Amino acid sequence: MIKFLLRGLLRDRHRSLLPFLVTLIGVMLTVVFHAWMTGVIGNSIEFSARFASGHVKVMTRAYSENAAQAPNDLALIGTDTLTAGLSERWPEMEFAGRIHFAGIIDAPDSLGETREQGPAMGFGIDLLSGNMAEAERMNIPSSLRSGRLPERKNEVLISRLFADKLGVVPGDVITLVGSSMYGELAMHNFTVSGTVDFGTTALDRGTVIADIGDVRDALNMEDAAGEILGFFRTGVYDAERASAICEEFNRAYNTPDDEFSPLMTSLSQDKTMGFLVEYSGKLQAILVALFIMAMSLILWNAGLLGGLRRYSEFGMRLAIGESKGHVYRTMMMESLLIGFFGSAAGVAFGMIISLFLQNHGIDLGVMMKNASVMMPSVFRAHITPATWYVGFIPGLISSQIGSMLSGIGIYKRQTAQLFKELEQ
Amino acid sequence: MLAFRLALRNLLGAGLRTWLNVIVLSFSFIIIIWTKGLLEGWDRQARNDMISWEVGGGQYWHSEYDPYDPFTLTDSHGQVPAGLEAGVTDGSLVPLLITQGSVYPRGMMHAVLIKGIPPQQKVIELPTAYLEAGEGDVCAIIGEAMAESTGLKEGDYVTVRWRDRNGTFDATEVKIAAVFKTTVPTVDVGQIWLPLDKLQEMMLMPGEATLLIRGPEAGPPPVADPWVFRDQDFLLSDIETIIKAKGSVGLIIWGILLMMAMLAVFDTQVLSIFRRQKEIGTYVALGMTKSQVVGLFTLEGAMNSVLAAIVGALYGIPLLLVQAVKGIKIPLSSSDFGIAMAERLYPVYSLWLIGGTVAIVLLVTTAVSYWPSRRIAKMSPTEALRGRVQ
Amino acid sequence: MKRVALIFLLTGCLSSLHAQYPDGKQLLDRIDRNMSSENRVFTSTMVINGRRATHTIKMKTWTAGEKKSFTEYLYPVREQGTKMLKLENQLWIYSPSTDRIIQIAGHMLRQSVMGSDLSYEDLMEDSRLTDRYSAVVTGTEEVNGRDCWVIDLKAFVPEITYQGMKLWVDRERNIPLREEMYAKSGTLLKRTELSDVERIGNRWYPRRILFRDMLKDGKGTEFIIEEIEFNVPIPDYIFSKASLKK
Known part of the structure; x- marks a missing residue:
């Protein structure tokens, strides 16, 4: 029976092609909308994650309690082994140590004495x-305003306003005049390799970025780091997985009585970020639901009209003795086939577009003045498992409901009038 | 004119089918505006929160004040300039005195900014009324982030240490009268709020302030040399940059939504041409040129969206208006976040958004209607009259 | 009549009690004579009890009067050769690894030195107590087995770090064994314990001083004088920026 109907659909392209195309486009749009929405809403979380919080973050409890003041005397020690262990245990994540520090940046005059200085x-x-992952995460290459990234030891990037x-x-x-991990006065010379824009005044006014190795030398923090950040290789935060990893890590590495033992927290555990994760997730769900509703209505309407316009055909078929039930069933089956193949094709095309948007992203740099560390210009879509099936809701279900609704007319007595009217 | 009347009659004559299309299309309208409005509302929320919690209608800064260099705080305070005293008295200007200090919760030192603000102020949303609790205690309020990093709770006492204008150390116990929830970290992280007169007394700076916050609806700001007026644009420039960047992201979403509307029109238009070949043949037979027929069908399609705009306005305006005023409650699983005003999202519908959407959908539907209508031009009228599928 | 007699008797007793206390100003003067000097050269060790670990820093210091001081760091190795010059309220630091002389701005002087409970300002403050405080002896107490006068100090100059101090001064040696620094409100901010008092030349001097920030938990910072010489000639070039690079 399906074979028969399929053949009919393929031969009578007028009966199938338009509904198929409409379903395809509708489903494709739904898929792309979902992926893009997930991507851009996730982007704002992603930016913060990359810049500061990571998807997961390992610190000592003592450090985390006072993290805002970058208390490097309370930093993690033995981070090389720890990072290696983390990468081995959770290969789905990439781990990287970072050091935050505060100090004074001093620019010398020709005699090597203080000419200008400022807090940094x-x-x-x-x-x-040689691994550019961290630089990319911080969006440094595209935020560079002059010079280049550090390539040799003791080179440093400085925020443009600060350099001025x-x-x-x-x-x-x-x-750099700062204080070492052991509270000693730490002084270290750096060569400015380039300037960057951060995009927020607070950071633009006085920030430097250097290689962690050089900072360790400068601050006497051998094999130490304020924090180790972990990022899912997929590039997208997965709250459930993150919390599972945290739990497992803390069971293995954390000693509750020791305030200097490593403690892993997930992005969601950060109050502001956790709020943002949940809030934006809900907002995205609302927006996607609205879109699906609208698309469902359109495809339902398409299904309904598609059914209505075949009333004369149904009248004919009834006249030559087909039972109402049979006519109805074949009609349902046909629309199911169109809906299925249309949706499948829609998902396929939608996925191709989404995949492109996920992997390459769209560079909106031309529309924005300039990219900066805090405001990257490339936005990406993101495909989640839901992206695979959201399209089927309007594509299969709602067009089917449309057909079902229009098919009810077959059972009605006064159909003649209805299709006369619709025929006109 | 004839074509216009004919198109309208055709549309209305089609009854159920037209109304189905119109309703579907009107729904697309609403969804486009709604979605975009929600996104814009989301982007603006941070801006609005900053205005209501920190920026007000702009600020007067002491000439030495630099919020990004805490070391300037030692020198950035002074008597409120004469021209602004009236504003301070009537409450339209809120003076803030800011100084550096430390708090010592649980035997740990945290460097903080101490901010003095009049308890009775009504210009920003800080719950400053709690500062008045009294009974001999010096009352302070802190934000949630500060409470979390220091481990302080409502009702706790904590030692605050500062240096007065002579550099002499002083310290006192303050009572945390309230912990407030805000989405604006710059009034929360690393700071403690005290009653202004108390801080002035502590610092030996009677009548002095670091900055003044204006009420949002005040008129043009009076000049108050040497204090500098910083308007909202200046104070919100960082966030505006981000909003602009997000705006271009929204443009792509808007594009997808427009395509959805296009699909709705395209579908019905193709169907209508397909089903109405006899009619087309009749028009041509009656002497209409093909381009007139194409025009008629294009007009019908475009009219679909005009009707949709009208129908959409009928139910959309009240719906969207209610949303804009009351906001949408975002259902958060954890009440722990408790950021009361952030749970409600207020969509923002700019005139540009509504007008632009209607105009572009109209344009697009006209184009989309025209495209399948071109087939008419290729039809042979006799074949069309017979209703032959071509 | 009886009551009046009693009052007389009491006030008589009280005033006679007071009469046994030395004059505050004189006592401060005697302390200053022990504690401050025209100039001095000393080697000291600072033990900083951090939250996580204890660190030791060794340095040699030359001071002349209240305004000039020069310090060279001897230990740890990382710090070796780092030098600090203070003239009036300006501070320059030189580190050999960077070969730079950096001037530390005034507001930095209030930051803690190397994670200790002392600020640069605390380290530099060497002006005589009598120049800044008026003193009243309020009683006697025993500290570490030594009889002490308890003195309340009140600042009479406005620009001062601590408005009130309380000293426990060894009655025999005229050296404070305990100092407490108070906020204007009366809150206790810091306490120092001075011990290992030794005879050095014609004065008594504490070899060990423990500083504690009383608002903060922690074991404080210990300052140990290894060697000290008073009133030795110090060539003037020591207190010049040129000597930083030497």
């Missing part, structure tokens, strides 16, 4: 290992 915040991240204030340009030497 600093980030020590992996820049020199200090009157330094790439190639100049600046000195």
